Amino acid sequence: MPDAGSRCGHSIDGGPSTVIHGVEHTAISVPDLRVAIDFYCGVLGFELESESGWPKGVAELDALVGLAESASEVAMLRMGETRIEIFQYESPEPRPQDLEFRVCDHGLTHFCLAVTGIEDEYARLVGAGVVFNAPPVELGASICAYGRDPFGNVFELKQDRSEARA
Numbered sequence: 001m002p003d004a005g006s007r008c009g010h011s012i013d014g015g016p017s018t019v020i021h022g023v024e025h026t027a028i029s030v031p032d033l034r035v036a037i038d039f040y041c042g043v044l045g046f047e048l049e050s051e052s053g054w055p056k057g058v059a060e061l062d063a064l065v066g067l068a069e070s071a072s073e074v075a076m077l078r079m080g081e082t083r084i085e086i087f088q089y090e091s092p093e094p095r096p097q098d099l100e101f102r103v104c105d106h107g108l109t110h111f112c113l114a115v116t117g118i119e120d121e122y123a124r125l126v127g128a129g130v131v132f133n134a135p136p137v138e139l140g141a142s143i144c145a146y147g148r149d150p151f152g153n154v155f156e157l158k159q160d161r162s163e164a165r166a
Contacts, residue, residue, distance in 0.1 A: 025076070025083035026111050030151045031096070033073050033088035039150050040084060043128045044113070046077035056091055067092055082113075099152035110146065110154035118143050118159040125157075 030036040040046045053073040054061050062070050071091040077084045103109040115121050118136045122145050126132065132147040136157070143159045 025085050027085040027087060028149075028151075028153055029087045029089060029094060030153075031088065031094070032151075033075055033086060035150055036086045036088075037075055037077070040077050040086070043125065043130065044079075044155075046079045046084065049076040049078045049083070051075050079113075084111075097152055101152055101154070103146070103154055110156050112156040112158050115157045115159050116163050118145065118157055121157060 028036070037048060041048055051074065054071060056069045056071045058070075062068055067089075069091050070089065072087045072089045074088075075086045077086065122132065122136050125147060130147045130149075132145050134145065136143045136145040136159075138161070141161050143161060145157045146154055147157065148154055
């Protein structure tokens, strides 16, 4: 296992990767794009960057996403350098997400939002109806809280302790 802080990405030949330099966006599939936009923009403060989509029968997109006869509406949201792409697939029929999904289950578990004033942000989001596992918890160098969007996707609020109020 690499030491903390060491570079762990390697190219096929074993040398360090210089091609991948960051995460461009995270994507979420939801049953209702409007509800998702309202939550991520209206409650969490993202900005709607663009909306698009595609109809059934676009072979290149079917190949890209690995689905036959796919069709989707898409919104790209931005907050600073963070982007979230939200899909509402119309075809094929999506399987519903388990709203009781546990963060220990295999697959993507959550995404993290950097915040300042975590106690105030937590209270604001609770007032807006967001469900959290627990109030913010102090964990060494940070203070964190896990919440869920309207579809059960887990997100984390994280504040560095150096930014905590005295």
